[in-house]
Amino acid sequence: MPDPDLADLDAFVAVARARSFRGAARLKGMSASALSEALRRLEARLGSRLLNRTTRSVTPTEAGAQLLERIAPAIREIGSALEAVNGSPDVPAGTLRLNAPTVVARHILPSIVSRFLLAHPRISLEVENNDSFIDVLAEGFDAGIRYEESVERDMVAVPIGPRMQRYVLAASPAYLAARGVPEHPRDLLAHACIRHRFASRVTAQWEFERDGETIRIVPSGQLIATSAELEAQAAIAGLGLICTFEEYLAEGLATGALVPLLEDWLPPFSGPRLYYAQRQHMPPPLRAFIDFIKVDNG
Structure with a gap:
């Protein structure tokens, strides 16, 4: 044959x-x-x-x-090798493929990507949103971006974007006036909550931590969505409490349309990391991106 x-x-x-x-x-x-x-x-x-x-x-x-x-990783390696041969060693060229969570793609990557591409005009960048953990090499990506607990141990990881982030629990003033202000995470069981569902069909729990105590809440309410923007607008409209990345709620918090709650129960956590497989011949676009974010992070 x-x-x-x-x-x-x-x-x-x-x-x-x-x-x-x-x-x-x-x-x-x-x-x-x-x-x-x-x-x-x-x-x-x-x-x-x-x-x-x-x-x-x-x-x-x-x-x-x-x-x-x-064969998918091998096909990708062959493509990277050909791009490396065709490009000048001093001017990286080719295509860089990244997989990132939605919050990173929408709120962290835009400024990084703009500056990186302006500095490297011969590199093309493809970014795909995915909130599930995947095998980036098998799926044809050069690297992924995830949070620390989701990064496989055999991968190399470097910080990208903010070193720390946090979740915020919030509600509109109108909702709080009508339903009262929760004083403890367990109070949320008596409140209407706006829930988030991942692409895996799993509905997110809410986790709170203070002084070594961890409390996990299974929220309930009228709305379950896969869009954080829709959820934020529903909270502003008074439909219930929301708990999500601060980035999604920043505008509502800044204008007073949303009020933060139980802030001492939501400590900050480590920001996202770019992760990739260690290889002898790294694609030049990936090498350039890693060097860029290392300088960018100081």
Whole structure:
């Protein structure tokens, strides 16, 4: 059996990740029919079906999922090596792919990204929001950004953005006038709370800590959402209490539309970290970004 063509393997990885021929075609800058033909050749050479295709979805078969897990990092490394050869050693060039939580992508990365790209005009940056912990290399990213408790131990991690952040519990003055001001985390069980649900379908608990005591609350209320901005607006409208990153509530707190509560029960925590696998040949765009944020963080 002849060895599969590298371009066909690359096409398979693109379609398997995008779960769509059209979506992969947009990302690759080629036609969906060309990708389909590449998949047909690859499956014929391997003698195994790699993707289940319906009119609504494209999903890897068991064999396809196993192949994707094994070859996706290798395809990425080959691309990085080619970019390194094509670029000048003194002027890093190529594409940097990052995966970051929504709060980081919206409130921390914008100023960092703008200054980095202005300083490195030959680097392109792709940022994807994801609030779940994923295998960044298997998913085709050069690095991820997560909080300390979510960073795998075999990864290298460096701080990015603020060294400390905090959650804020808050409510509108109108809500507090009608329902009273909670004096202790357990009081929240008698209050309407605006809840956040992650993409994993898990609804967030609220955690409070003071003097070595930790209290976890399972909040209840009318609204469950996946959008922190929607939740903040609901709190301003008086629908209930909200507990989330301070960044999402900053405007409401500054104008008095929201009032902070139980502040001594919500200590600050370590800010986000950029994490990546240690490798002998690091892609030049990633090396440039790491050097940039190290200088940026002082």
